[in-house]
Amino acid sequence: MTTTEPQPGRTVAEVVTDTVAALDGQRGALLPILHAIQETLGCVPREAVPVLAERLNLSRADVHGVISFYHDFRSEPAGRTTVKICRAEACQAVGSSRLVDHVRDRYGMELGETRSDGALTVDQVFCLGNCALGPTVQVGERLHGRVDAAKLTTLIDSALAS
Structure with a gap:
């Protein structure tokens, strides 16, 4: 089961940074990065937004807009x-x-x-x-x-x- 808690010893910021590093070379990388973060953490936590914005050179509003537009992304983990x-x-x-x-x-x-x-x-x-x-x-x-x-x-x- 996925959870908002990253792997032991890893912060949300570290998970986001590693995910961006792995996928940033793709064209239109934000969507695959968001999917990967949600797969890892069970959601895209609010604290991931400023890290994504900085790493991808986007505004926080841009990142939040994509997360809130697509129904598949959630800021809290789904139920069991x-x-x-x-x-x-x-x-x-x-x-x-x-x-x-x-x-x-x-x-x-x-x-x-x-x-x-x-x-x-x-x-x-x-x-x-x-x-x-x-x-x-x-x-x-x-x-x-x-x-x-x-x-x-x-x-x-x-x-x-x-």
């Missing part, structure tokens, strides 16, 4: 179980909004939130590539099609229990 609900047009047409309402009603969570116990994060995505079987949900790394409220409850409760 992540649920992604597709909100693209095909899934919307067959009821993904009802799934969002169900998560709000049953689990008391809004999209983008992580439960206070760190067990669950619920996010929206705008296509999981399973349009013919919508509404589609991804729980952890597993994709599920034709999901209704009952199936979503089963998927989430099962993931939380394991």
